[in-house]
Amino acid sequence: MAAAARHSTLDFLLSAPADCNAILKGLQPVFQEQGMTETIHNWEDHGYLATYINKNGSFSNLRIYPHGLVLVDLQSHSDDMKGRDEIDHLLNKIEEKMKELFHSSIRRVKRLPAIVRGEAIDRYWPTADGRLVEYDIDEVVYDEESPYQNIKILHSKQFGNILILSGDVNLAESDLAYTQAIMGSGKEDYTGKEVLILGGGDGGILYEIVKLKPKMVTMVEIDQMVIDGCKKYMRKTCGDVLDNLKGECYQVLIEDCVPVLKRYAKEGRMFDYVINDLTAVPISTSPEEDSTWEFLRLILDLSMKVLKHDGKYFTQGNCINLTEALTLYEEQLSRLYCPVEFSKETVCVPSYMELGLFESGKML
Amino acid sequence: MAAAARHSTLDFLLSAPADCNAILKGLQPVFQEQGMTETIHNWEDHGYLATYINKNGSFSNLRIYPHGLVLVDLQSHSDDMKGRDEIDHLLNKIEEKMKELFHSSIRRVKRLPAIVRGEAIDRYWPTADGRLVEYDIDEVVYDEESPYQNIKILHSKQFGNILILSGDVNLAESDLAYTQAIMGSGKEDYTGKEVLILGGGDGGILYEIVKLKPKMVTMVEIDQMVIDGCKKYMRKTCGDVLDNLKGECYQVLIEDCVPVLKRYAKEGRMFDYVINDLTAVPISTSPEEDSTWEFLRLILDLSMKVLKHDGKYFTQGNCINLTEALTLYEEQLSRLYCPVEFSKETVCVPSYMELGLFESGKML
Numbered sequence: 001m002a003a004a005a006r007h008s009t010l011d012f013l014l015s016a017p018a019d020c021n022a023i024l025k026g027l028q029p030v031f032q033e034q035g036m037t038e039t040i041h042n043w044e045d046h047g048y049l050a051t052y053i054n055k056n057g058s059f060s061n062l063r064i065y066p067h068g069l070v071l072v073d074l075q076s077h078s079d080d081m082k083g084r085d086e087i088d089h090l091l092n093k094i095e096e097k098m099k100e101l102f103h104s105s106i107r108r109v110k111r112l113p114a115i116v117r118g119e120a121i122d123r124y125w126p127t128a129d130g131r132l133v134e135y136d137i138d139e140v141v142y143d144e145e146s147p148y149q150n151i152k153i154l155h156s157k158q159f160g161n162i163l164i165l166s167g168d169v170n171l172a173e174s175d176l177a178y179t180q181a182i183m184g185s186g187k188e189d190y191t192g193k194e195v196l197i198l199g200g201g202d203g204g205i206l207y208e209i210v211k212l213k214p215k216m217v218t219m220v221e222i223d224q225m226v227i228d229g230c231k232k233y234m235r236k237t238c239g240d241v242l243d244n245l246k247g248e249c250y251q252v253l254i255e256d257c258v259p260v261l262k263r264y265a266k267e268g269r270m271f272d273y274v275i276n277d278l279t280a281v282p283i284s285t286s287p288e289e290d291s292t293w294e295f296l297r298l299i300l301d302l303s304m305k306v307l308k309h310d311g312k313y314f315t316q317g318n319c320i321n322l323t324e325a326l327t328l329y330e331e332q333l334s335r336l337y338c339p340v341e342f343s344k345e346t347v348c349v350p351s352y353m354e355l356g357l358f359e360s361g362k363m364l
Numbered sequence: 365m366a367a368a369a370r371h372s373t374l375d376f377l378l379s380a381p382a383d384c385n386a387i388l389k390g391l392q393p394v395f396q397e398q399g400m401t402e403t404i405h406n407w408e409d410h411g412y413l414a415t416y417i418n419k420n421g422s423f424s425n426l427r428i429y430p431h432g433l434v435l436v437d438l439q440s441h442s443d444d445m446k447g448r449d450e451i452d453h454l455l456n457k458i459e460e461k462m463k464e465l466f467h468s469s470i471r472r473v474k475r476l477p478a479i480v481r482g483e484a485i486d487r488y489w490p491t492a493d494g495r496l497v498e499y500d501i502d503e504v505v506y507d508e509e510s511p512y513q514n515i516k517i518l519h520s521k522q523f524g525n526i527l528i529l530s531g532d533v534n535l536a537e538s539d540l541a542y543t544q545a546i547m548g549s550g551k552e553d554y555t556g557k558e559v560l561i562l563g564g565g566d567g568g569i570l571y572e573i574v575k576l577k578p579k580m581v582t583m584v585e586i587d588q589m590v591i592d593g594c595k596k597y598m599r600k601t602c603g604d605v606l607d608n609l610k611g612e613c614y615q616v617l618i619e620d621c622v623p624v625l626k627r628y629a630k631e632g633r634m635f636d637y638v639i640n641d642l643t644a645v646p647i648s649t650s651p652e653e654d655s656t657w658e659f660l661r662l663i664l665d666l667s668m669k670v671l672k673h674d675g676k677y678f679t680q681g682n683c684i685n686l687t688e689a690l691t692l693y694e695e696q697l698s699r700l701y702c703p704v705e706f707s708k709e710t711v712c713v714p715s716y717m718e719l720g721l722f723e724s725g726k727m728l
Contacts, residue, residue: 005427005435007373013482039403039415046421051403057410061425063369063439069482071369073437075427112479112488113496118377118433123495124476131487131498132477177712348541350712 004119006084007075010091012098013108014068020047023064026101030093031060034086058083060090068105070098087114121154125169127352135162135351141233146225153233159351161233163202165226168279171202172351173236179204181347182275182314190214193272196264196306198257198299200277201226203238210241210250217250218271220257227252261302274303276315368483370448371439374455376462377472378432384411387428390465394457395424398450422447424454432469434462451478485518489533491716499526499715505597510589517597523715525597527566529590532643535566536715537600543568545711546639546678554578557636560628560670562621562663564641565590567602574605574614581614582635584621591616625666638667640679657692 024040028050031038036052036059043049050062058076065071072094074087095109113134116123123137135156142153152164160173171178180186183205190212197205197219206219221227231242245252253260257278263269276299303313388404392414395402400416400423407413414426422440429435436458438451459473477498480487487501499520506517516528524537535542544550547569554576561569561583570583585591595606609616617624621642627633640663667677 003431005429005433007435007437009371009479009481011481039405041403041415041417041423043417043419043421049415049417049423051405051413051415053405053413055407057407057429059405059413059427061423061439063423065369065421065441065482067367069369071371071439071481073371073439075425075435075437077429108482108486110481110486110488113490113494115373115476115496117373117375117435117474118429118472122472122474124474126477129500130477131500132479133497134495136493136495174712348538348712348714 003077005075005077005117006087006114007073007117008087008091008114009074009110009112010072010094011108011110012070012102012106013110014070014102014105015107016068016105018047018064018066018068018070020064020066023070023098023102024048024050024062027062027094027097030090030097031062033093034090036060056083058087125164125167128168135159137162142229144225144229146223148223149226151223151225151229153229156351160236162351163226163230163234169351171204171234171237173234174350175237175352176204176208177347178316178349178352179208179237181345181349182277182316183208184312184314185345185347188273188312190273194270194308195273195275196220196271196303198261198274198276198278198303200275202230202234203227203242204234205275205277206250206252207237207239207241210247214249219250219252220255220260221252222254222256224254227254258298258302261299261306265302265305269306270308270311271306272308272311274307274311274313276300276303276313367441369439369441369481370451370478371437371481372451372455372478373438373474373476374436374458375472375474376434376466376470377474378434378466378469379471380432380469382411382428382430382432382434384428384430387434387462387466388412388414388426390461391426391458394454394461395426397457398454400424420447422451489528489531492532499523501526506593508589508593510587512587513590515587515589515593517593520715524600526715527590527594527598533715535568535598535601537598538714539601539716540568540572541711542680542713542716543572543601545709545713546641546680547572548676548678549709549711552637552676554637558634558672559637559639560584560635560667562625562638562640562642562667564639566594566598567591567606568598569639569641570614570616571601571603571605574611578613583614583616584619584624585616586618586620588618591618622662622666625663625670629666629669633670634672634675635670636672636675638671638675638677640664640667640677 028038031052034054036054039051041049045066047066048064052060052062058074061073063071072091074090076083076087091111098106121137121140123134125133125135127133136158137154137156139155140152141155141161142151144151149166154162154164156162156172158174162172163170190209192213192215195209195214195217197217199221200206200219201221201223206217209217227242230238241247241250242252278299307313392402395416398418400418403415405413411430412428416424416426422438425437427435436455438454440447440451455475462470485501485504487498489497489499491497500522501518501520503519504516505519505525506515508515513530518526518528520526520536522538526536527534554573555578557578559573559578559581561581563585564570564583565585565587570581573581591606594602605611605614606616642663671677
C-alpha cells in the first residue's frame, strides 16, 4: 500500500498586529538550515506566504497574517520514524525561534496532533454535528458497497468494532448504552410482548430483547449485507441472534419496512412495542427540500397504526447539539394522525463522541 | 478580535499510481477560473506541488504524490460566510473535475470538517492518547495562570462547562460518571466514614460525598485558583460546597498533599477512604527519566500509611489506550511497602471522548 502523508501544523496567535517582515526574516534561517528552498508571495496588505520545499518531497507553508496570526504547515510522507523526528525537530526550532524573537507578544502557541491523510485505514469520522474527531482505528474489518449504502466495520482499540454506514458512525461493540436507551433504559418489561424493530441490522436490540423472553420479535431490516457484516464482526453486539433469520421467539425480515408496516396495518396486526432504529433524525433543516422528513413522518404514522392502545414507540433523536433538526422533528410529531406524548432522555454513547438523545412515545 | 483562518482539506486516494501531469493539467483550469495565480514545483520523482494564490489573501496547495495521492489544502480568512461559500464552491469544483477525469481510479474522496486556526476560542483539545478532537466550545468562561498551572474553564454546548488544566481536559459538568466511578460506583457506604480527598479542586467528589453523611471529609487541594474558578463556573459539579472551605462534615486544606499525608502518617490519623484525584497516570513510559512516577509511588505509599486496615483507595487510571503507561503503573503498585489488591473498572466519561479506567485498592 502506498504511503500516506502527515500534515503537521503549528500556530501562533499574537496579541498585537504582526511585524510580518520581522517574522519572515526571523524564521527564514530555520527553514534554510534544513536545505529547503524558498518561494515568497507578498500580498502587501494581506501579509506573506512563504513556501519551503525539501528535496525529499516534503514542504512547508509559512503564512503570516498582518493582524497577528502566524500559521505553519508541514506536509511529508509518513512512512518513516526518521521523517517524523525531522518534522518535530523543525517545528520545535520554529517554536523556539518565535519565542526567542517575539516572546512578549505571543498569546497562544498551538500544535495539533498531525493529520494523517490518504491512509488505507481512515481514522477521521466527523460527529453528527460536524466536528472533527480522530478515532483510534487500527483495522478495516469489513468494507462493502451494498445496493443501499457503504458498509464499513472498523476496529477501534477502545470501542471494539464500529459499524459505519455511508460515513456515519452507527454503533460500536462498546455501545450497549445505545441499545439499552432505545429499549427504554431498563424500565420496560418485554416478557411475553409483541415487538417490532424497524432497521436494527446490527442485531443489538434483537439480541437484548430476545434475552427478556418476549412473545415474538419481528425485525425488518432492508439490507442483508449489514446483517452479513454484523453477524460476523459485531458479535459483542448481536451474539448469535443473526446466525439464523428465525428463532424460537423472533424472525428477521429482509425487507423495506414501509410495505411491511402497511401490510400489518391492513391486517390489523398490533404490537406492544415499536422500536425505530432506522437512520437518525435527518440533519437537514429544510423539510420542504428534503423528503427524509416526509419519510420520517410516514414511518411514525404507520408505527402508530400498528401500536396497541397502551403500546410504546422508541427511537433515537440524534445528537443533542442539532437543536434545529430536533425542533423540526418535534413539529413533525405534532402533525401525526393521532396525538402522541413524547419524552426524551440524554445518554452518553461511548463511540459517538457526543451525547445522544433518545425519544419514547405513547398514544394519548 | 482578529479573524482566525479556516483551513480546508480535500483528499483523493487513488487505486493506482497517479499520472501527475494529467491531474495537474486537469485541475489547473479550476483554480485559474477563480483568478488564482499559479506557482509549480516539480520534484520529478516526488510529484508536484502547485500553489495557487488569490488576491484576497487566501491560497491553495495542490500536492500530487506519484504513488496515487492527491491532497488539496485551502486556507483563508474565516470571517465571512461568503468566503466559506467560495471555499465550498472551489472544493466542489475540484471534486467534480477529479471524478470526471479519473473516476475509475479514485478509491476514496475525503473532506474533513475545516480546521479553524488562531481563533480566540480554541475548540481543539487532544485526548490523553494524542488523538485530535474538536469540541463544541462556544465560550471562554475562565482563563488564568496560577502558580501551578494554566486553568481554563470553557463552555461546551453539550457538556456544560469544562475544566482544562494545562491543556488537559479534566472534568465537565456532564461528567458525574467520573465522580461516581472514582467514588466506587455506588458500591461504597460513606455514612459516618472518614474520607481523605487528594486534589479534587473541582469539588465534585466532595459535593457528592458530603451528601452521603460522612463523619468527616478532608480535601487537600494545592491550587486555590482552581477552587476559585470552579466554585463560580462548575456549580453543576460542586454545588455550594466550595463556597466555604469548612462545613459541618468537611474541610478543604489549600496545601500540597505530600506534607499533609506525612503529618497524618506521623500523627497516626487514619481514614476509611483515600481518593486520589491528582493528575492522571503519567503518560511518559520512561519512569527513570520522569520523577512523576516517583511522585505517584510516594503518594500511594503515604496513602496506604493513613488508610485503616479495611480502608479503600480509589484513583483514576487514565484512558484505556495508554496500555504501556498503565502497565508501568501496575508495576509501581507491586513495589509498595505493603501488598495491595487492585481492581479496575472502565467507564464512559462524556467529555473525555475516550473510555476512562478507574482503580480501587485494598491492603491485603
